[in-house]
Amino acid sequence: MRLAFTAEQEKFRSEVAAWLDGQLSGPYRDIRGITSLTAAPERRRAWEKTLGEAGWSAIGWPEKYGGRNADLAQQVIFAEEYARAGAPGRLGHMGVELAGPTILAFGSDEQKARFLPGISAGEEMWCQGYSEPGAGSDLSNVRTKAALQDGANGKEWVIEGQKIWTSLAQFAEWCFLVCRTTPGSKGREGLSYLLVPMRQDGVDIRPIRQITGEADFNEVFFDGAVTAAGNIVGEAGNGWQVAMGTLSFERGVSTLAQQMQFRNELNAIIRAANENGSSADPVIRRRIAKSWRGLQAMRASALRMLSGADSGQLSGPQFTYKIYWASWHRELGELAMDVLGQAGEVASDDYLPGDLPRMFLFSRADTIYAGTNQIQRNVIAERALGLPKEPRGAQ
Amino acid sequence: MQFEFTEEQKLIQQMLNEFASEHGTSERVRRAMTSSPGYDLSTWRAMSGELGLTGLLIDGACGGQNLGLVELALIFEALGRRLIPSPLLSSAVIGATVIGLWPDDRVKKEWLPKVATGECQVAVAALDGDEARFVLSAESADLLLLVDRSRNHSTHAVVADGPGQFANLEVSRLTMMDQTRPMSHIKVKGGLPDTMLAEGDEASTAYGTAMDFGRIAIAAEAIGAARECLDRTVEYAKERIQFGRPIGSFQAVKHQLADMMVVIEAATSAVYFAACSASEEPEGRSQMAALAKVQASEALSHCAARMIQLHGGIGFTWEHDAHLYFKRARATTTLLDSNDSLEESIADSLGLYPKKGEAA
Numbered sequence: 001m002r003l004a005f006t007a008e009q010e011k012f013r014s015e016v017a018a019w020l021d022g023q024l025s026g027p028y029r030d031i032r033g034i035t036s037l038t039a040a041p042e043r044r045r046a047w048e049k050t051l052g053e054a055g056w057s058a059i060g061w062p063e064k065y066g067g068r069n070a071d072l073a074q075q076v077i078f079a080e081e082y083a084r085a086g087a088p089g090r091l092g093h094m095g096v097e098l099a100g101p102t103i104l105a106f107g108s109d110e111q112k113a114r115f116l117p118g119i120s121a122g123e124e125m126w127c128q129g130y131s132e133p134g135a136g137s138d139l140s141n142v143r144t145k146a147a148l149q150d151g152a153n154g155k156e157w158v159i160e161g162q163k164i165w166t167s168l169a170q171f172a173e174w175c176f177l178v179c180r181t182t183p184g185s186k187g188r189e190g191l192s193y194l195l196v197p198m199r200q201d202g203v204d205i206r207p208i209r210q211i212t213g214e215a216d217f218n219e220v221f222f223d224g225a226v227t228a229a230g231n232i233v234g235e236a237g238n239g240w241q242v243a244m245g246t247l248s249f250e251r252g253v254s255t256l257a258q259q260m261q262f263r264n265e266l267n268a269i270i271r272a273a274n275e276n277g278s279s280a281d282p283v284i285r286r287r288i289a290k291s292w293r294g295l296q297a298m299r300a301s302a303l304r305m306l307s308g309a310d311s312g313q314l315s316g317p318q319f320t321y322k323i324y325w326a327s328w329h330r331e332l333g334e335l336a337m338d339v340l341g342q343a344g345e346v347a348s349d350d351y352l353p354g355d356l357p358r359m360f361l362f363s364r365a366d367t368i369y370a371g372t373n374q375i376q377r378n379v380i381a382e383r384a385l386g387l388p389k390e391p392r393g394a395q
Numbered sequence: 396m397q398f399e400f401t402e403e404q405k406l407i408q409q410m411l412n413e414f415a416s417e418h419g420t421s422e423r424v425r426r427a428m429t430s431s432p433g434y435d436l437s438t439w440r441a442m443s444g445e446l447g448l449t450g451l452l453i454d455g456a457c458g459g460q461n462l463g464l465v466e467l468a469l470i471f472e473a474l475g476r477r478l479i480p481s482p483l484l485s486s487a488v489i490g491a492t493v494i495g496l497w498p499d500d501r502v503k504k505e506w507l508p509k510v511a512t513g514e515c516q517v518a519v520a521a522l523d524g525d526e527a528r529f530v531l532s533a534e535s536a537d538l539l540l541l542v543d544r545s546r547n548h549s550t551h552a553v554v555a556d557g558p559g560q561f562a563n564l565e566v567s568r569l570t571m572m573d574q575t576r577p578m579s580h581i582k583v584k585g586g587l588p589d590t591m592l593a594e595g596d597e598a599s600t601a602y603g604t605a606m607d608f609g610r611i612a613i614a615a616e617a618i619g620a621a622r623e624c625l626d627r628t629v630e631y632a633k634e635r636i637q638f639g640r641p642i643g644s645f646q647a648v649k650h651q652l653a654d655m656m657v658v659i660e661a662a663t664s665a666v667y668f669a670a671c672s673a674s675e676e677p678e679g680r681s682q683m684a685a686l687a688k689v690q691a692s693e694a695l696s697h698c699a700a701r702m703i704q705l706h707g708g709i710g711f712t713w714e715h716d717a718h719l720y721f722k723r724a725r726a727t728t729t730l731l732d733s734n735d736s737l738e739e740s741i742a743d744s745l746g747l748y749p750k751k752g753e754a755a
Contacts, residue, residue: 300668
């Protein structure tokens with residue numbers, strides 16, 4: 001066990017830091033420090049392309065698909081420097097962190113050649129088509145259907161149904177979609193994992209204004225939308241396994257970037273506390289110290305998860321990481337507001353909250369999306385601790 | 396950067412787990428904790444003899460194993476699982492560190508080889524005025540290091556006439572709520588002995604480092620103990636039937652068990668990380684030791700309390716081991732500085748102003 005970086009790794013760090021600073025104090029200084037998921041989308045799209053051209057978009061991928069074959073240490077370093085530089089949130093993260101790794105793991109060679117370069121080049125954005133009005137925690141209750149039909153360019157999937165809570169769908173070229181392809185099937189059987197173009201007549205995207213006043217999430221209606229017969233990952237009917245594979249990538253290196261964003265938030269809270277004097281309040285001091293401890297525990301847990309990722313078995317933190325960070329972040333939001341006091345409750349004239357108040361509001365979603373805290377506890381209890389499974393109602 | 400145990404570390408882990416299962420049965424622990432030295436002599440002999448744990452931090456030149464803090468954490472985690480009472484923390488971690496950091500080679504050569512074999516047990520007492528309160532394992536100590544807090548941690552060594560018998564010192568064993576860690580009060584009668592071992596910055600550094608290593612050790616014990624609380628409670632929740640089903644099938648129970656695992660995993664990560672980081676970067680050592688101690692002690696408090704609740708009435712009895720863990724949790728909160736004061740030191744280290752004790 002060793003935490004220190006080698007001289008070569010530190011050289012890599014300098015290279016990353018220099019490149020990021022050059023861009024973000026130069027052509028991209030206007031989007032430095034942006035944390036909103038929806039702000040300045042065109043500029044952030046350009047940023048994705050610039051990352052891609054310089055080979056910094058998907059560094060963990062194989063070189064032939066636009067990556068750098070970066071090892072864990074390099075990915076840790078990149079995530080640290082990306083956050084330290086105040087680089088904006090990644091518009092392309094669904095592609096780089098979820099769609100891409102899924103295609104790498106389960107896709108055909110043709111799919112890899114077709115989709116991976118577009119993702120790593122920052123040219124094609126992705127969104128995730130999982131949740132439905134009737135399939136939230138019970139994801140296997142998906143009703144959106146697809147059937148193979150003859151189309152103008154040969155066989156194609158024709159899709160009918162509705163997805164909801166689709167993050168960044170308004171900016172996406174593609175969607176990875178879980179839908180039912182075996183008519184009459186139920187639960188996890190009969191599902192398929194399709195790759196569907198978003199810019200077509202059969203796809204209708206309606207943003208959902210959320211608690212922060214912004215619209216990161218959308219409803220997406222599929223009404224005769226089509227995709228080529230070959231745009232299915234895995235076999236027809238095997239979509240559940242592929243979809244679960246994608247979810248496992250949420251516990252991957254993307255956690256590192258997220259943690260760095262958390263660190264920036266905690267630093268902002270410390271600055272605010274020093275500025276308004278609440279840093280002298282013993283209760284606030286302890287809560288900040290506690291938050292810092294949680295952040296260190298998360299960093300260590302992420303390193304444990306990622307170092308052991310090759311063993312194939314889920315280690316402890318892989319089960320507990322999601323509920324831990326989500327609950328931690330929700331508390332961080334409350335701490336931020338207690339530090340800011342009433343000043344933190346002032347919104348702009350168009351009702352856009354500041355960064356920390358937005359985080360306070362948005363963090364209420366953290367314990368809901370990607371498996372609610374309640375579902376996480378069931379999964380931990382049943383899969384990690386071997387306790388009896390929840391009874392299921394008739395489907 | 397590699398955050399995985401080496402093969403050698405895995406071997407230590409496995410060896411210690413086997414040792415703890417054998418020596419840490421409920422009967423043996425209970426017998427040891429109420430015995431006069433407060434620990435099991437044959438367990439201590441095995442620790443110091445075959446396993447060489449008494450020399451874990453001691454330099455090879457002085458007959459020790461010269462292991463690192465990650466190994467220390469693995470060892471104490473295994474011992475903590477079963478709450479095995481022993482003078483290892485006092486002698487091999489705190490005492491050996493204080494002596495090992497003293498620049499005078501003669502002192503090291505005189506004492507460390509004996510500490511490494513377990514022949515000599517060291518206790519370290521923090522003196523305020525003429526009194527040292529809550530001194531670990533003093534009653535069985537052969538060498539007592541008196542660290543005078545009011546005089547810049549100047550350190551005096553007193554050699555025992557027999558275990559726990561020191562001229563001019565009154566050692567009174569305390570009956571503690573947590574019986575697994577023997578503690579005494581010490582009173583100095585008629586002036587400090589003139590055997591000054593260290594003074595000034597060197598003494599402060601040695602004592603501070605020893606406290607930090609001690610915090611990492613008790614943090615590791617706490618995560619071991621917390622995991623034992625979880626394992627035993629999960630086992631019980633699978634067996635205990637009420638309303639015609641195992642109580643572990645109720646979400647009210649299941650979710651509490653899941654929450655126990657969540658805090659344990661976080662604390663475990665923090666302890667390994669702190670141990671590794673504290674050995675690599677001495678500047679951040681105190682902050683890391685505070686992190687490990689507070690995180691792990693909170694995890695144990697959480698888990699031990701739930702262990703009692705989820706066992707129902709049986710968890711409240713003397714016969715069941717739950718109370719041993721619950722009491723150990725309480726004692727870990729206050730040992731080697733309270734969680735509150737360590738949390739304050741973390742706040743200081745994060746650049747929150749004004750620092751504790753400074754004017755606004």
